[in-house]
Amino acid sequence: MGQGVSCSRSSGEHEFYSAVQSGDLQSVEAALQCEPGLIHRTTIYDRLSALHIAAANGCIEVLSILLDRSVQPDVVNRHKQTPLMLAAMHGKSDCLIKLLEAGANILMFDSLNGRTCLHHASYYGYSDCLQLILSEAQTASLAESWGFARFVNVRDDNGATPLHLAARQGRRDCVHILLENGGIVSATTGTYGFPGSTALHLAARGGNLDCIRELLAWGADRLQRDSAGRIPYEVALKRGHGACAALLNPSAAEPLVWPSPLKFISELDPDAKALLEVALMEANREREKNILKGTKYSLPSPTHYDDGADDAASVTSDVELCCICFDQVCTIEVKDCGHQMCAPCTLALCCHSKPNPTTLCLPSPSCPFCRCTISRLVVAMPKMNMDEDSGDKFGSPKLRKSRRSQGFSGCEGSSSFMGILGKLGRASGRKNEPDDLMDKP
Ligand SMILES: [Zn+2]
Numbered sequence: 001m002g003q004g005v006s007c008s009r010s011s012g013e014h015e016f017y018s019a020v021q022s023g024d025l026q027s028v029e030a031a032l033q034c035e036p037g038l039i040h041r042t043t044i045y046d047r048l049s050a051l052h053i054a055a056a057n058g059c060i061e062v063l064s065i066l067l068d069r070s071v072q073p074d075v076v077n078r079h080k081q082t083p084l085m086l087a088a089m090h091g092k093s094d095c096l097i098k099l100l101e102a103g104a105n106i107l108m109f110d111s112l113n114g115r116t117c118l119h120h121a122s123y124y125g126y127s128d129c130l131q132l133i134l135s136e137a138q139t140a141s142l143a144e145s146w147g148f149a150r151f152v153n154v155r156d157d158n159g160a161t162p163l164h165l166a167a168r169q170g171r172r173d174c175v176h177i178l179l180e181n182g183g184i185v186s187a188t189t190g191t192y193g194f195p196g197s198t199a200l201h202l203a204a205r206g207g208n209l210d211c212i213r214e215l216l217a218w219g220a221d222r223l224q225r226d227s228a229g230r231i232p233y234e235v236a237l238k239r240g241h242g243a244c245a246a247l248l249n250p251s252a253a254e255p256l257v258w259p260s261p262l263k264f265i266s267e268l269d270p271d272a273k274a275l276l277e278v279a280l281m282e283a284n285r286e287r288e289k290n291i292l293k294g295t296k297y298s299l300p301s302p303t304h305y306d307d308g309a310d311d312a313a314s315v316t317s318d319v320e321l322c323c324i325c326f327d328q329v330c331t332i333e334v335k336d337c338g339h340q341m342c343a344p345c346t347l348a349l350c351c352h353s354k355p356n357p358t359t360l361c362l363p364s365p366s367c368p369f370c371r372c373t374i375s376r377l378v379v380a381m382p383k384m385n386m387d388e389d390s391g392d393k394f395g396s397p398k399l400r401k402s403r404r405s406q407g408f409s410g411c412e413g414s415s416s417f418m419g420i421l422g423k424l425g426r427a428s429g430r431k432n433e434p435d436d437l438m439d440k441p
């Protein structure tokens, strides 16, 4: 080969990898000009290619020129890990996007634990990467060949789904995204019918209160036993996670469960969904307060709770109060009949019965005002001062914001309705307990 002194093999290779790692585009190009073969070489021990190094370090420019020079996007290292997996492990979403554009395969398994890029994104808690991979999985080819639902619940060599890993590591956002995309909340790590741990067991083990809340709100079963015969409550107790144990105690009040089996709930627009989700969190937080009352545990302050309590009260007179609780502002409208109510009341209406265990179907609730069956919910249009907001059908963003914070913040403190909500949650739980325990055909 006709290279000069600076292109001697060992030093050239070392300089090349350093340049890739630091994202030094000029040096990378110079090195490749000098010795084009470098692009296909790997490090000696870990067998990392330049593409792996660029992806792990988020060097998007270097990654791009490597891909432009037709480097195979799915080249694997010593542990059969692809650059895509490394980007997911390190949260390098730019590189992840670029690799996906270049045709990287999301359904590759590494040889360490048989994990996919979805496992890695969940384990390390990079929710943006997780979301990107899930979007990619919805594309026709994978959805057809493997099925989207199967991909979301893909197991590693230990039987762990991405949801198990996210719960174990305390990645609340990832837990949420996975559940929303069809992650099976009751899946166990046991294979071939053997018992194993659920995500709730793993969250209990790690003492991840946020993840426990999230899982319970998606209907995780507090009575399921792991391979050692323990329920999540016992796991939390043994590990000394007192507050978690209090919520997992089967004799404590049951939380409200997000009514995901309802068709119109899965079709909610993002704004209406956000309102109802916050109402659910608030109702369950109220329940938690009651559970933890008298114990030495207190709740940490909510992670993303939009507190608009101060400015809310001043505008209360302008807007219409919910005719069910006379406490909150109407934020949700039943599209079919136009009747409005507040988010907590809407939620209570949707959560008051549990899904039928045999069909996983919820009976559709009906409007409390006219008894018509609810098939669509939208964010309520303000009924006041409409002429001031000419043009925008849904009111100005500012108005909506104040309405929203108002609706939420009113839940803080003990409104009488929260008591009703709590009772509703408990009552429905008690009523349905026999159903849960019995194996009906
Ligand atoms: Zn209400």
Ligand SMILES: [Zn+2]
Pocket: 334, 337, 338, 339, 367, 368, 369, 370, 371, 372
């Ligand atoms: Zn109605």
